[in-house]
Amino acid sequence: MDFVGLDLNLTWFILIGILLTGYAILDGFDLGVGALHLFTSTDSERRIMINSIGPVWDGNEVWLVTGGGALFAAFPAVYASVFSGFYTAFMLLLAVLIFRAVAIEFRSKQPMKWWRQMWDVAFSLSSILISFLMGVALGNMVVGIPIGSSKEFSISIAELLNPYAVLVGVTTVALFMMHGSIYVVMKTEGDMQNKIRGWVNNSIIFFAICYVTTTMATLLYVPHMSEPFKQHPMFFIVALVGMLAIANIPREIHHGREFFAFLSSCASIFSLMALFAIGIFPNFVMSNISPEFNLTIYNAASSQKTLAIMLTIAIIGIPFVLAYTISIYWIFRGKVRLDSMSY
């Protein structure tokens, strides 16, 4: 297919943004449920936690896999530089992703108490670590990376854990905790639901504190992120929508409209990702050595031909993906009920 007049690089920047935002929204509540998992006490509560994400967590992780694949295809230079540069951090991330997947799968396969406790801890800690590491990666992309003319860099774990990146990491954990707690309220009933409704308020407060701190830190220490908003004030609407969405969550929870609270939470994640994308555009990776080494959506991209082929593939594939993602959420709607097929 020909896409005359369309900026394919920009299109793919937006599409990868959508894939990663889809990942953050969908796997975000999975990770949040994991982060809150150890706060539940009885075995049946923990089984309800795991089974609330049981049928969907695997599909949600595919958004990350596809986002990674699309990044490789559309912007190979970004994929190559970032993944080799963050080598050790990515290896740790992969290790915890594996642990989380098998913890979910193995936990309820044996009745022994120590067995379940062990996998409960693995599930929860890995969920927290994954959220944190992803936030750290995002934070480092905001402050910039020591990338020079060779297009490759190496960065140690200690350098990765700079204060700003750690702050973004903690904010991500808080965001997913809030998002996950709302999801669990939707999927539970009775006493357990009442208990978790209390957690929603706590996690909103936790997130709000992190959010305000991160925003201030960004304005003070990484002013280049706010440049686009000065030049194009209409982008401020995105920030405004995000804040209204966050403020709306306690209101919906108070009125018992969990689903709308969840939508609000999705909207707040969407707006945060959009703010990030607007802030770094047109760069993918910002060099803190010199802006001439930035990897942009133009100098790091695949050929126009490949971008056009991929867009054709995406246009054919996306309607199918949306159709069966929606059907599966529809089939598994409603409160969690444990049966012999459950985890």
Added chain:
Amino acid sequence: MSIEILARIQFAFTIAFHYIYPPLSIGLGIILVLMEGMFLATKNVMYERMAKFWVKIFALTFAMGVATGIVMEFEFGTNWATYSRYVGDVFGSALAAEGIFAFFLESGFLAILVFGWNRVSPKVHFFATCMVSLGSMLSAVWIVVANSWMQTPAGYHIVGEGMNARAEIVDFWAMVFNPSSVHRLLHVISAAWLAGATVVLSVSAYYLLKNRHQEFAKSSLKIAVVLLTIASLFQLATGERSAVGVSKNQPAKLAAFEAHYDSSSIAPFYLFGWVNEKEERVQFGIAVPKMLSFLVHGNFTTPVTGLGAFKKEDRPPVNIIFQTYHIMVGIGIILIIIGFASLYLWWKGTLFTNKLMLKVFVASVLLPQIANQAGWFSAEVGRQPWIVYNMLRTSEGLSQTVKAEQIVFSLILFTVIYLLLFALFIFLLDQKIKHGPEESTEIPSEYEHQKQIFAS
């Protein structure tokens, strides 16, 4: 050890471990389709019980496949950054297609397959099973296409020079249907069916030997025997096509398969042997004279290009390829013999009582697994010293900034995790098999339940 060797060991180890599971998913997927299809056609609940039992095994292998598969996607970037930049334009569209067409399909419908028994009607469930099976095979399509492009590049041109050189796509369909992709894909898929068939064969034979779940085991065994026989013959045919393709497109690899050095001689086909790479000859070997010439050219008189025709630095290591290739071929032939022997015993009516054959079935589960690993080793080591055949050397594809100690660290990390996972996987698999299928489908689906209410 050099960074190149370490990075190769790491990739080989993580991909070999990953590749235990996808063939099982593909093979068991097609068996689930057969079982549920039989249930819908015959309404015999035996088939539903079978499907429910094998879905549990399927889910376990699928989870292992997903967990170890994420590593693969990111390892290109972490360890092979230069390669990723070089092939991204070509390779990437295949990976993206895999994500959009295959991964979403299988992981989405997997939810219904595993958790949906009580939520959807049997027909919708059957549809979901078909989609999971289709998705698992589609993911094989795109991965094998990408790998085949590395063996026999097509549909591209080179842009830039030196460190900035990269392959760019000019013809998408020429890239997809590159000279080796079709027969390699068929070979990989039928190998996966063999892996699935022998698992069912092995577990069913175990039940028959232990006098447990007799009816269940007999029905499962029959399905597996049919699939095994068909797939093993198909495997022979696609294997032969692949080898002829290799002789045209990658003559150095074919020469290494048979340790054939002298281009002027008519080539034999070895049954086994040991390659002395220094003296460039095969020791302790038994061969069918002139057979390789016949397989490649269709006559006994035309010589086959030998390794001598290639510069030393362009040759792959020979003995490891020779051994893995012959292990694969040998196992392929054993599987065909098992298939025909089972059909004969079935015809004689002693398939379920012949103790020796049942023991062979129990052990047969290892054969396709070994052959799959051996086959991939001969294919991938046979591509050396190239990462993209005749275009980019493996030593040139590495990440520039990654240090040896980082690779050693991650290699140890993955070794520990994978050994632990493998022990757990075998433990849980063993428990599921010992527990066996539920004696009755004690949980009638909501759909059936409603039908009963309406009927009464």
